[in-house]
Amino acid sequence: MRGNLFAVGVDLVVLTVRGDDLCVLLVRRTEKPFENSWGLPGGFVAPDEDLPDTAARELAAQTGAGTAGRVSGHLEQIAGYAAPDRDPRGRVLSVAFLALLPDMPDPDQPDVVSGWHPVADVADLAFDHAQILADGVERARETLEYTTLAAAFCPPEFTVTDLRRVYEAVWRTEIDPRNFSRKVTSTPGFLVPTNRHVTGGPGRPAQLFRRGPATRLHPAMLREPAVRVG
Amino acid sequence: MRGNLFAVGVDLVVLTVRGDDLCVLLVRRTEKPFENSWGLPGGFVAPDEDLPDTAARELAAQTGAGTAGRVSGHLEQIAGYAAPDRDPRGRVLSVAFLALLPDMPDPDQPDVVSGWHPVADVADLAFDHAQILADGVERARETLEYTTLAAAFCPPEFTVTDLRRVYEAVWRTEIDPRNFSRKVTSTPGFLVPTNRHVTGGPGRPAQLFRRGPATRLHPAMLREPAVRVG
DNA sequence: TCGCGGTAGTGTCAGCCTGACGAGAATTTC
């Protein structure tokens, strides 16, 4: 077999929505290279492990959530990255995965080595992680247009407003609440009403919904037709 | 550095439209494993080579087109595949790329070791190439919905009907020529009229167009809203 | 108790886009 050999790792772009911000899970590196820099969580692929297995294992380890992340979360591959000089230690290929999680309390160990950072504030990541993050965020933005995956950012039961805030945070736009409500509630299989309502806050109580079986939006929920001719 | 080592290769899903069929470029394997089976063209990543470089190099080699494939073609990454048992020789990670080319004469060497096959007729490929092909075809179908990339299947100058046949072949549907023409000619930047016309065939001569600068379709050209709720 | 601000959800309406055609224009073939 020809070809030189690579170390193969998996890097995770773990996104969640906290308040009005789209946030990414970053870890502070404790080893060279890029010691003390922030980077994406990740690890090497173990023998007899497939890429999604590695990603799921790392996700569980980093979020301290056991397999809980899979209950309402989502995990998909973004792409492979293998520029010859992306890792000074040698030839390393990294397969990036995108994970979407509901907002959760800060990571189990309340240390400063990992935490949520608004993606808009992120700068200077290790390796080519800035590029990977950008690709992951763009993927998430597109995914929200054509699928019902925004609900992956929400807890098992959520209101239409919760869901709208996800779109607004990921797209950094404002959406008319009335039109948004009409769209998502009229899409068959997107939301399953529970007939229960949240109370406590100001205003009329909002109905709680659960995720429905639908996975795709037809027609899509398009972002601003962003004048992009070139 | 932890982790075991992988050989890393690139596999190509090279698609074109011939007549009414979406076709894929396959090669007949001359070595074990899967000797004499059909498989996707590909090769290993050379030292100091990035993944897109390998893909472009292999594409040029396989189509015998030098760099001509890039003139009106398109090359994008699909995903990485690394199941532990996908290659009996050992741990091999393959990054798949999707290439879209205009129809061209059969490969330079008129041998039987490589050629175009209608994707609908393909069966029993080597390794996990059937899965990779399926993923590539699905990616192409989605891409046609949201981008202007169908023109990558066409020669530099083409008619609206040429373009429509691309959509029909990739989606395996029929599209109303009048509505299709309205859609593509009214999308700013999709088609640039040349004011020249093709002649020779039956019927009114069709105008020739060139690709415009637009890359995205707003709104998208949706396939059949395929009743898909689950 | 009674407004009052705030949020949830419904209703309306004009405009754009699409699917489903009709019909005319321009060419080859018979």
Added chain:
DNA sequence: GAAATTCTCGTCAGGCTGACACTACCGCGA
């Protein structure tokens, strides 16, 4: 020439969207 074929423009009804008026229901404070 007449027929067949293909390209192109028009028409029209229906669906979806953005914009926004309006009602329903809550907590809060006077």
